[in-house]
Amino acid sequence: MMTISLNLYETVGIGVLLLLLGKYLKSKIGFFRQYAIPSPVIGGLLFAFISLFLHQADILHFDFDIILQEFFMVLFFTSIGFNVSLKLLKNGGSKLFLFLGLAVVFCFLQNFVAVLLAGAVDVNPLLALMTGSTALTGGLGTSAAVAPMVEEAGIAGAKTVAIASATFGLLMGSVMGAPLGNNLIIKKDLVKTRIEDEEEQDIDAQQTHKRPIDGERVTKAMFLILIAMGVGVFLTDLLNTWMAHLIDNIRFPIYLGPMLAATILRNIFDTKDKHFALNPEIQLLGDISLNVFISIAIMTLQLWDLSELAFSLIILLLAQVILMFVFARYVCFRVMGRNYDAAVVSAGMVGFGMGSTANAMANLDSICDKFGYSRLAFFIVPLVGSIFIDFINVLIINGFIIAL
Template structure:
């Protein structure tokens, strides 16, 4: 049986979950010291409660997440509005480097899945559901490929394995990114630019320090700019779809935001534009936090019970490989500086989970150590724009082995 929570209540609960996470992060030293994002702490705690409710009553709690998609689009629009063309030019090399690393990682992720299937006597095509289809691809890719893997192998629970792997991957991605960032930053004595304007989220205030005020005009101005970016991005999305190219809606909204912030202030210099403002950072933080809180609180953790010992063993191998790749490959190749450390934290987030998880990991790190604006533009372009295209070819190759 199911209990469906309506959309309005689901959003409200998402806000409550965020504050639960903020309380947990403040009171539990581990969560604070290792930069675990507040919506992750709260979302996992609530998901555990709904799991307990399911075990006791055999009734599933299902949340209407229709509003969550709006929050995701709003968030990426604010990221685009915060992007400066100078940063994009500086990030050209980093974008190519991260893209190449990601493609290489997808191949490596499926190789680990393949080795795992051989070690534990599983069907070879299941490797992609324990690799890039479920992990870097997420729930959508796992659901899309599950029936095809089932048809090839005759394994009736292929789709369920993919969904459960993606769920566990999302949880783990949200937990390892912060510690990776902390390890790299502390070990190498790195620090961000604390004078730079915030990209997403605001730094934690020092004890006794008065909070800076964001007035209602600046907040409304930033919200309007984000909504105009969404509107134009929606039209662009329709045009792109008619050309036969399927992209998530938030990608054109991100790109439109970038174009707007690098044209409107120069064409209309007397307009007060929100790029780099604390008001825009508040909207970014709000939309991302509630999106992630809703995503994690709605996880059906009982599906993880469907993962047997061999499958959990393969996923443990994937986590170990991801941590090593982020620490020793991504960080060194991306420049061994603070920006590279933040990117490594984010890379772990989308390598096992999703782009919003990656952004949340980076936001938790930059709140504590200082801004890294380029990372917040480069990583979404790679993880949201290029990965799905490349992953389709990689998955198809490994399924045919």
């Protein structure tokens, strides 16, 4: 099989071309618009399936340099940090902790369903556990950290199952989330329940091009993001060094520090100004970074890993898909208030409950681009999905491992 190696510039270039292709297909195909499928997911999946065909036919394999994928990821999450205002926390803090509680319950349910069905499909419960919150809510990072411990306990193939299940989750988190939120908003006519504050109005105006882009403001916003990234990565290293002395196998993602640094900067500005003036420009830069990052992440999925899953493990994963849909549609939506924000938050929960926080934010971005910005969703989903739940999830997983 011939291998084509692509450097970081070529990888980004192809990622952007696929993003543009996805936007074009979305503009021409009503199904994609109707269900708010994110443009980078459309283009990225098209390439991933072509890559799957070429690989399975033993014709061609692509080897990507994805170092800039991480850069765009960190830039995006840094932009999200600038959304976290203590003033908003006073108004929406109860929703944050309510959503965190739902995420914790869901992690437990993912593992409970996996273990409960293990006997029915004749799979070792510890191996079945790798199709639960380890791979889905935890994603590739948690899978890589937890699966070796399970293999050390004598369960062969735990890492393969966990990584393949996480790949499946990334795919389903992208495909399920936005359509679910879209359907809720249209079916229940939730746009009329949307209440905008001043920042949301500014962001909507920016997205609909009602206000011309100011190059100086965009430059200031970019510099502010880069400063927060530089300081923040140092904070992440400090946090991980400290965490290593307390608990093994728990590491914070690289974007946590930049998010915290951005949050600190945002609240410093809030003490001086009534309203954070650069928020629309930061949101714009964040959207660009998210689209490029997701396009690269989806196009580089190695879908052939899913072929390694046995029939019994596919049944376990389909059960997780059903659980995710039911929980997001009938529990999360209702508990979070049955309004516009609740629908957007539910779409976000599908993203990180099946794949990653980046999937969740792509779902939010796609829905909000269609119906309007939800600052509450952009506030609570990344905080729970990228900070709180990763830590709690590992504790829940270890609890199940000990119990089994």
